[in-house]
């Protein structure tokens with residue numbers, strides 16, 4: 001009975017997976033490799049954020065190496081856009097679905113927030129990295145873990161960054177990736 005409670009409480013605070021993954025990648029060990037195409041229209045601060053987020057994953061214990069490519073037919077696109085009527089500062093669209101074997105993805109930063117146009121005030125370089133690294137976690141197949149504030153896959157920038165200053169994958173985030181790749 002005690003064991004069951006411990007297992008439950010552990011799981012309750014651990015990473016969550018969408019249920020999908022990228023095909024043709026190893027199921028364990030270093031490393032899965034995914035190439036990112038940086039859209040030519042990226043704001044400079046968002047481009048820096050994506051680069052910092054990419055570097056953070058590559059420096060982590062997760063079994064992933066993010067590469068960059070200039071091939072416009074690359075299936076993974078990093079973009080930004082200005083959306084002043086939404087609550088998200090970043091979003092990841094996985095196709096054909098979150099729980100599928102992925103074929104393409106669009107990963108978007110909202111420069112209404114990152115570019116400091118919103119009422120919540122300035123996004124620092126670190127905060128933009130936090131958004132970028134978080135979205136690059138979704139890109140791998142990680143869902144939110146909102147039961148832990150201080151992990152990269154917490155879905156709220158107010159918790160993950162403002163409260164905890166998390167801008168790199170934590171062990172829970174890496175554990176989730178390493179369950180997939």
Ligand SMILES: [Zn+2]
Nearest residue numbers: 134138144155
């Ligand atoms: Zn998210």
